[in-house]
Amino acid sequence: MALVSIFETLESEVRSYCRGWPTVFDRAQGSHLHDEAGRTYLDFFSGAGSLNYGHNNPVLKRALLDYIEHDGITHGLDMATTAKRAFLECFQDVVLRPRDLSYKVMFPGPTGTNAVEAALKLARKVKGRESVVSFTNAFHGMSLGSLAVTGNAFKRAGAGIPLVHGTPMPFDNYLDGQVPDFLWFERLLEDQGSGLNRPAAVIVETVQGEGGINVARPEWLRALRDLCDRQDMLLIVDDIQMGCGRTGAFFSFEEAGITPDIVTLSKSISGYGLPMSLCLFRPELDIWEPGEHNGTFRGNSPAFVTATAALNTYWVDSRLMEKQTLARGEQVEQALLSIVKGLGHRGVSYRGRGLVWGMEFDDKTRAGRICARAFELGLLLETSGAQGEVVKLLPPLVIPPDDLQEGLGILDRAVGDTG
Amino acid sequence: MALVSIFETLESEVRSYCRGWPTVFDRAQGSHLHDEAGRTYLDFFSGAGSLNYGHNNPVLKRALLDYIEHDGITHGLDMATTAKRAFLECFQDVVLRPRDLSYKVMFPGPTGTNAVEAALKLARKVKGRESVVSFTNAFHGMSLGSLAVTGNAFKRAGAGIPLVHGTPMPFDNYLDGQVPDFLWFERLLEDQGSGLNRPAAVIVETVQGEGGINVARPEWLRALRDLCDRQDMLLIVDDIQMGCGRTGAFFSFEEAGITPDIVTLSKSISGYGLPMSLCLFRPELDIWEPGEHNGTFRGNSPAFVTATAALNTYWVDSRLMEKQTLARGEQVEQALLSIVKGLGHRGVSYRGRGLVWGMEFDDKTRAGRICARAFELGLLLETSGAQGEVVKLLPPLVIPPDDLQEGLGILDRAVGDTG
């Protein structure tokens, strides 16, 4: 295809999404992307969870344009700026205080993996131990610290060095209910002869997005919180993909009623798809020395501006936002149930929470074929899971019900076309 | 100070620059920042090298506003987009072809450390070896892979785990000319009994910015290139701070006439201070599997737009840009010479290349005091070096000569005031 030639000739073979969606995108708005040939695509992917408020959300866009037009600080490192102050005040008023959370806020480099690296460093520094427990099918990032607690064997192999200091434990329902929760993990911790290096921390996603849309039950998360307390381990919730309302509440762990020791946020925190990330932690843990962890783009101020606008627009009344997301989630669930019924419940299952859903097929190749067919039909859908065996639904939180229904209809058709 | 209170109460103790520059910045243009009290500061720091074309450069700003206004794709992952295509074509035409470089282009996560992580992964994968050689006082980033090849003991301690798989070698002139270049390094490589794990690669900065403005001579870089060839090691030039014209030519290694196997770029590549980074490598090394290294914000399209505008504006005629930078560099050098003369050449020295310069004082505390005094006098200056013993000058490349002279005058005065 002549149109994409420079991507093929100049860009590295590492490129990935462009292979499944072979077109050149140009513009986007709300739930839709437009390619340069004028074709429109409905987006059930949302920048891998970075566009919860849709593409180029008009309210955020206005704030961004104003800021740029008036020559606001663009690159602020960790200087004090009016943009950062506005964000901090808003984050405190809109997010932390109403939830009675007293977290300190750290701005690591503006990517998710940098927030995870900061969280792991801090946990190790606080506890004076190297080891961190992660869960099966976890995904935390591509830099070496984060990759060591990521499950995917293909990604891990890319490290080029043996990844150590991490130990995987079974995620909720990993062993299909055959084993009491945390039986193995706690036994290892209690036994002075188990051979497990005592962990500084446990890092967990409440819903594993990349790992196959695996949903942890609230009671499992509560039991994990208790285990961490009993065994003197810090609990890190990586809320990079599931935070910012993806599961309903602002933080995905709110439903379980737990308070993690450390939380990472990124993806939709800026609201506009701009690079930004946060690492939150209990004030007692804030033993960082000034400059001990730094990064050139940690003060990406345009992102602070859209982040502030997003919080003020959508989260001042959190209940409204949460209610809407759950309603949209029910709409998705109904559609998935209908598709699965249509297949006679054979060789397929679905699961999800809020507005993140997955359909898994016994035929491991089918999810990929469904996504390919959906693209042809004008819908962006991605697979998930270690072998790409799950179709992942991640529409914008603000998607209108009609658009959502349209996309679910395309999914239904794509499932049918790949039977 | 009431103005900065939320930074003190809510932001982590890890914050750093805001401590040396105790004010709240609001706007910026060209070589100047303005705080909210209306005070103006001349910028000899340039976002740690991310603002080579000044703050909110009007040409780039126009392109950025247009792109946002027209709802261009903001968050593009590694999809093919018109913004990325424009950047790739421009980068090929303006940067690679004229220099006869055939690099493939990889977009890792948009921060420097992510580019370094990608470079190290690729080198290890290509060579099937774990070890990487770095140099004394190197700085490559804060995520675990990059930190392992960074020299600063304070930053390294933040890792919370022993940093391994890296070995430091002496940077140019590290041993004050007492030892032939690479004598020790090559002897270790040639000796089957040396105990050095054979390195996959060597990673080097041509001028160490964070490490104290240490300038490698062209002949040293050429000898390093030869050594890598003879000993089957890949040469990675980390051009994150020194690339994009900081030393004169677009790439800092051009002066030496060498071609690295892998190059990392970030900081000023977007031109506007927006997060973006690149990893360039010889086509034969492009053995990545699709998606083997990924990241949410690697398609930060607004940065592609300003990057394209910056290349088209400043680098179509590279010689002009280079000539101007070298002229400004001479202006700095004259001023530093004059200051040093004024001190009777006692307890002080200076060094630099292009528009990156450093003054080192025998009194290790003086550089910090000079920067503090400069701030009072309206000039942003930072220290560098393992103990902050060097005053670092990193003005925008596009700074007008009068502004430059004004800043050098303030520096002179700050030196005098701290004697």
Next chain:
Amino acid sequence: MALVSIFETLESEVRSYCRGWPTVFDRAQGSHLHDEAGRTYLDFFSGAGSLNYGHNNPVLKRALLDYIEHDGITHGLDMATTAKRAFLECFQDVVLRPRDLSYKVMFPGPTGTNAVEAALKLARKVKGRESVVSFTNAFHGMSLGSLAVTGNAFKRAGAGIPLVHGTPMPFDNYLDGQVPDFLWFERLLEDQGSGLNRPAAVIVETVQGEGGINVARPEWLRALRDLCDRQDMLLIVDDIQMGCGRTGAFFSFEEAGITPDIVTLSKSISGYGLPMSLCLFRPELDIWEPGEHNGTFRGNSPAFVTATAALNTYWVDSRLMEKQTLARGEQVEQALLSIVKGLGHRGVSYRGRGLVWGMEFDDKTRAGRICARAFELGLLLETSGAQGEVVKLLPPLVIPPDDLQEGLGILDRAVGDTG
């Protein structure tokens, strides 16, 4: 105590057994040790399993004296010697051939930990992977390679570096039958997203001696062998303490009918308590380069001489030896049952196989008190388990029934005295 003063003043605090048995031993024969004050002790410890044929066994002693008197090679490195040839021929005829085992024989350094280090190296070299799976409460040695697959937290902490490249899995019955065998382990192996580094090998003891006399069932060992086959992992049986007849058959894995890929032997292989160890492996695995693993004392020829004598004396008719050991084992079991009955089966349990048995008390301090009391009563007994909560019975295989009964009587009394 004046008698032991130089041990207290000159020997390191690391000394251990001499603290529990505060006397100075002088001579020994068969099942008895004599201290310099003329007191005799019955030995239920057997040099931690190194003296299966008793102290200074007269047949072996004669062979040893002859060898020394005739100036046989003492220190042979890995030269070909008549003593080594005699041992190899005997080992082939008496041990390997009758069991249809085609192992190659490697002489690492003469200690158990050196055999384990060799086994781990070879497994990693063969499979090209770093990771090795061990089991909860495993004990494999004190050098860094072996320690990394040892469970005891106290011993591990002595390493002074984080121990990596090993992952613990649950030993048989570790989770009290609540979980199907190998459910967790195999799920991790099959799942490309589990985060488990694919192991080169699994290392296991059939009965964990130091770990608390934990006995693996034959069916569990067979399932482990199958798992290794299915998942392309080498199976290493560390038979250092349980081999040489301790459990009945010469190799402890014979009962299960499995053939490990690699076997380590030490402790009782020389028969006389002299340092010696072997690493056995399938011929296809013998990819060692000459001299790739070496050691100064690997040709400790006096040990070869006593080893040959021991095999010729006790193992030419294996069934006889095995039958006798099992009979003695039953004698022990009866006595333990009687003791436990006497305690009303409350707060105590016992387990064992062949002539290795353990009694565990709910009161974790009692085992230590029992051993202390037994010493006073003239019986050498040691504790086992991560917290020393198990009384370990390891009498010589050749102990006369009366001596055995006498020792069991002392144990009974010591149990009673510590109630």
Next chain:
Amino acid sequence: MALVSIFETLESEVRSYCRGWPTVFDRAQGSHLHDEAGRTYLDFFSGAGSLNYGHNNPVLKRALLDYIEHDGITHGLDMATTAKRAFLECFQDVVLRPRDLSYKVMFPGPTGTNAVEAALKLARKVKGRESVVSFTNAFHGMSLGSLAVTGNAFKRAGAGIPLVHGTPMPFDNYLDGQVPDFLWFERLLEDQGSGLNRPAAVIVETVQGEGGINVARPEWLRALRDLCDRQDMLLIVDDIQMGCGRTGAFFSFEEAGITPDIVTLSKSISGYGLPMSLCLFRPELDIWEPGEHNGTFRGNSPAFVTATAALNTYWVDSRLMEKQTLARGEQVEQALLSIVKGLGHRGVSYRGRGLVWGMEFDDKTRAGRICARAFELGLLLETSGAQGEVVKLLPPLVIPPDDLQEGLGILDRAVGDTG
């Protein structure tokens, strides 16, 4: 060759010395070995330094036979025994007190590598740091801890995992006098930005035996001792091969007048070639917990008996022993000088100290050919160095001058025959 067939069929390919010396040895006495065909070989190898007092030394043999005949404890773990007490008292009286050394004595497993593992563990535990500095061409053993500080690339590759936590520094004269001693090492230590992980300890051989007979000058060792003091690092002298009089004095570091913090001894400490090793350290460092490092054969009592006899026989008058060794050394030096003269000083050099000498040839293959020819002529000689480029002379310390002269004559002829 039919005679060695079982070695070829049953013993692992890892066997090494038997390849260079293709015969089957049977008996040995003093400086001579005898093969089973009745041929006699003069020994310039001494069990790699384990037989300083010759094979089956009659005084030691008598003591050993007596001990065995009288049923002395053979296997003593770390129990208090009369044999150990006698050794400790003797070691204190004959070795430590006369040298004003106040070391505590630890008995690790009876091999050299186990002593090194113990030394490294203790140093890391004391200093709370992981890193250890070793020297180019160092040899410290084959278990993972020791191998990580060993230089030989071939041996290191056998580990099957990346060897980390060690950094090599240049041994004395490694860079042919072009660089001031310790310039690089100390600069790295002083520079907070060097990237060197601060070492817990430095481990060094005063003469590198396996590494090519590299002799450290006394002033270099003293400077190293000073450096360790200044930089808060422990100094470990691995005196396994060079201790017990090999260089003249009992400890090889005596000549330099330094006192290491930790010393490892093995090889000739038992005097008879029996497995034994010691780890000595300053009393303040004795922070071991009881049993924190253990091992089955650490109480190899027959070795204690011969060790005691050896010390009493040879070291009560240390000056006599030292004088004799130095005289024999001069005899060797004269012969080597003569050989080198005969070659016109072309392509050959020699070096040594006490009774350890090496000849190096520019033609890297010649040393191997000389050793092969020497074997044919009835002399056992081994190569040394990373590529086997050095002929190593390691005759028994007690070799009669005539035997020594005979061997040197054979060497001369072998050199001539391989020209």
